[in-house]
Amino acid sequence: MAEPTAEQLDLLLDLQATDSRVRKLRHQLDDLPEQQQLDEAADRASELEREHDTVRDELDRTGAQQRKLEREIAVLSERRDAERSRLYDGSVGNARQMKAIEAEVNTTERRIAEHEDQLLEVMEQVERLETRSAELDAETEHTRQRIEELTTARDDAAKELLAELGELEAARIRQANGLPDGLRERYEQVSARTGGAGVGKLVDNACTACRIQLSMADVGELLAGPPLTTCPQCRRLLVVPA
Ligand SMILES: [Zn+2]
Secondary structure (H helix, E strand, C coil): CCCCCHHHHHHHHHHHHHHHHHHHHHHHHHCCHHHHHHHHHHHHHHHHHHHHHHHHHHHHHHHHHHHHHHHHHHHHHHHHHHHHHHHHCCCCCCHHHHHHHHHHHHHHHHHHHHHHHHHHHHHHHHHHHHHHHHHHHHHHHHHHHHHHHHHHHHHHHHHHHHHHHHHHHHHHHHHHHCCCHHHHHHHHHHHHHHCCCCEEEEECCEECCCCCECCHHHHHHHHHCCCEEECCCCCCEEECCC
């Protein structure tokens, strides 16, 4: 194989730059901050929905409790009124019977009072649940808007990355086609083996791919050798500038 020309080596380094940028863009696409924020917002929306379901169930339960107590209080009050009216309508003349009715009225009054205390507690609970429900409504709406905004932002961010990726892929084809087959294949093989860069350049006594500082002896040997060789440290292709 003929030694590559200086232009071909420049093109090889351009191809390496394109491939590095493509890898970085793919990683960014997978890892867009907008995507992560969107995932978090969606998690929060699910949490809110679950809590809202619980609150709605409790509201149903306490609402039913409230109506039951109200019905019982109405029934007890009616009974008390009926008993009380018997005390005054002259239908009962017997003093012992009157006393029994009075005792019955008092008992019913106590039961009404107990029911009313319970009702008050239940109504306070209903109020707390309704307040929480309204808070959840507001936060759900806020989260919904945020998800909408983040979806747009994510799509915009991805659009820019995808557009740049498209341009780079076109550039990559031009660059790869400009290289002799043998050189391109060597580059592809080394890239595949390292899962990253396939070629470095000797700059400031180090290879730009692995950035390990080379000894003066290694550098002297490289400078005396061919313009394309192998990095003594990382075994990638190494371009040695003239
Ligand atoms: Zn190296």
